[in-house]
Amino acid sequence: MREALVESLPPSSHLEEKIERNDFFVAKEDDVIGRLAVIRLENEDTLPDIARHFSLGINTVSAANPGVDIWVPEAGCRILLPLSFILPDTLRKGIVINLAAMRLFYFNGDGNLLSVSTYPLGVGTTERPLLWAKCM
Numbered sequence: 001m002r003e004a005l006v007e008s009l010p011p012s013s014h015l016e017e018k019i020e021r022n023d024f025f026v027a028k029e030d031d032v033i034g035r036l037a038v039i040r041l042e043n044e045d046t047l048p049d050i051a052r053h054f055s056l057g058i059n060t061v062s063a064a065n066p067g068v069d070i071w072v073p074e075a076g077c078r079i080l081l082p083l084s085f086i087l088p089d090t091l092r093k094g095i096v097i098n099l100a101a102m103r104l105f106y107f108n109g110d111g112n113l114l115s116v117s118t119y120p121l122g123v124g125t126t127e128r129p130l131l132w133a134k135c136m
Contacts, residue, residue, distance in 0.1 A: 020083065021055045024116045030087070033116055037081040041073050054081055057102055057120040085118055092116075099123065 024033040041050070047070045051061040062070060064080045073079070085105075088098045092107040092114055099121075106117040 019054070019081070022117050022119060024118070026087065026114050026116050028092075028112050028114065031089075032084060032086055033118070034084040037083050038078050039081060041075055041077045041079055043075045045073065045075070046071050047073060047079075050079060050081075051120075054083065055119055056081065056083070057122075059102070060120070087116070097121065 019037050020034055026033050047061050047065070047068065048058050051058045060082055064082045068077060068079065085101070085103060088096050088105060090096055094107060096105045096107065098105065102121045102123065104119045104121050108115045
């Protein structure tokens, strides 16, 4: 199924610098931002490196690319980047955290056109707290 999806996407001809990562403009009536993208891995790329570079969570990149070795993927392998996000169904102002999607959304502006910045979140537990939580 994944291979069929990746093969149906356009070739990775767009330059990496032109792939939107964090900042998007959204019309007031839109519910989705971003788009799917595909890149080819180079030697020594790892999925955590790719996730960090494109502001995605490693779980999201791994789920979008089942069967790809996280630490030693094959050079030249096409990787699907799920850079399309459903906006939370809430007031679009300031910081909004969507725990289910493990994303932070920052809405700026008002009127018909907003800018949205989005970043992956890590969520700690009592058994495995985040590093900053230990310092508090």
